[in-house]
Amino acid sequence: MIRAYLADDEEHALNLLELLLGRTGEVEVVGRCGNGLDAFGEIGRLQPDVAFLDIEMPGMNGVELAEKLGSHYPDVQIVFVTAYDRYAISAFERDAVDYLLKPLEMERLLRTVQRVKREVVRLQAALSWIEASEGGDAREKERAPKPQLYVQLLGETQVLIGDRDRLKWRTAKEKELFAYLVVHHGQRIHRDVLLDELWPEENYQKAKVYLHTCVSYLRKDLRQWGVESAVIYEDEKYCLGPDLSGSDYQSLRYALHAARAAEELPSAELAKVLALYTGPLLRDEDYHWAEREVRQLETTMETLRLQLGHLYEQEGAYAQMTETARELLAQSPYNEEAYRLLMRGYAGSGKRDEVFRAYEEMTERLRELSVSPSEVSRRLYRELTETG
Structure with a gap:
């Protein structure tokens, strides 16, 4: 038998809901009241399986009550009772825990009761798993x-x-x-x-x-x-x-913060930080609120990859330098500084043909934007191909 608590500021609405729930033969009403403040305390004391909450109540409405219940008594299922018209309700039917539309209909109430039963069974299974993993002796754990x-x-x-x-x-x-x-x-x-x-x-x-x-x-x-x-x-x-509280993104943020705080960071340590970046933030999502965060992270990663490339150049590690430039270009394909890093890396390795190919690649890429390589890039290309 499902144990239910009812909260509605209309007495006749409470009476009708209790009557219909009784007719299902599967619900026992263990308590009821007319406002959210009293309902919170009563639900905490009675610990019902489900609370039927009118959305519009004085003092604390049904949604606010549900928020408090979710933090303090997460085992209690929530069913909203509302007088919203059907058109408004249909907009969030797929997202609702469940709802009942006034005036109440027995067929709809029966579907709600079955949904609550499924949730109760699933919750009991979860609790059994937790007890098996946390209770008993070490062998059970x-x-x-x-x-x-x-x-x-x-x-x-x-x-x-x-x-x-x-x-x-x-x-x-x-x-x-x-x-x-x-x-x-x-x-x-x-x-x-x-x-x-x-x-x-x-x-x-x-x-x-x-x-x-x-x-x-x-x-x-x-x-x-x-x-x-x-x-x-x-x-x-x-x-x-x-x-x-932890995620791959937070681990990367902490590492980036430490890298920025360090006065000098060896190339090996900076490479470890960059290795934590395993893909764009929220790559497959289109969340407008995340746009600024995504841009900031991409800019930071570009800056640090350039920094790592310059460190490799100082160390004469030209293979790592060209690899870093390629990784940067995969992220930012129109970055001229990355191409210049790539050309210097190939030149340092004695691969003059690759310098030429990198310059041609840059030229073709920038042509997509209807621009030409900058004077800085052209001068570097001349210097690298006319010497050594």
Whole structure:
């Protein structure tokens, strides 16, 4: 039997919902009240399987209540009850944890109850896994080890679980919210900032429902893998929990910060930093909020690759110098300084024919932009081909 709590400021709405839930034969109503503030305390005390929350309530509305419940009592499933018209509801049906539209319909309520049952069963399975991995003796823990999570934002955006599995996103917005929180690791992001960044065109109340839905998905999906506090909500601000604070992007950022702080960095150490860059940030995504971060990272990587190439030149390591120039050109194909680095590397290796080919390649590439090599590049080419 599913244990349910009801919150709605309209008494007749509470009576009707309780009546219909009773008729399903699968739900026991363990408590009810008319405002969000009292409901929060009661739900914490009663620990129901599901809370049916009216969106519009005085003091604390249903979405705000759901946000608090998600941080303090993540096991409680949420069903929104709303008087929004059908057209508005259809816009977020695919993203909602679940909803009931007033006036209530028995057929729709039955689908909701079945959905809640599936979530409860899945949650119980996850809890059993956690108990098997964390409880009992050392032999039990060895049989059910907690998988290691690896968050990847460079190249493909994904959460890898152990050495085989990956987190499967329920919706594109769940994935985008997760990426936003990882990119802004260390910051507590106000709810309204997230609404503006991820749902800029949506009605404010509707966008809050979207946000809560995505947060709920993240918490449920990650809890199945042993992450208890995936998303933390406090003072209307969100951040990722400590188990998800690291990523390949954050590792690269820390290494870049250390590299900039060092007065002099040997080429070998700088090469290690650059090796952490395994692909463009959020390569396959089109997130408008990430554009500045992506540009800044690309500019930083270009600057450091040039710096590494110059260090190799000082050391007479011409093979590494040309390899670095090629890596830079793969990232920035119209970078004349990278071509000049490439030509000097070939010249240092005694490969004058390659100098010529590199200059011709640069000329063809720049022609795509309707420009010619600069005087600096032309002068360098003459110097390299007329001497030695």
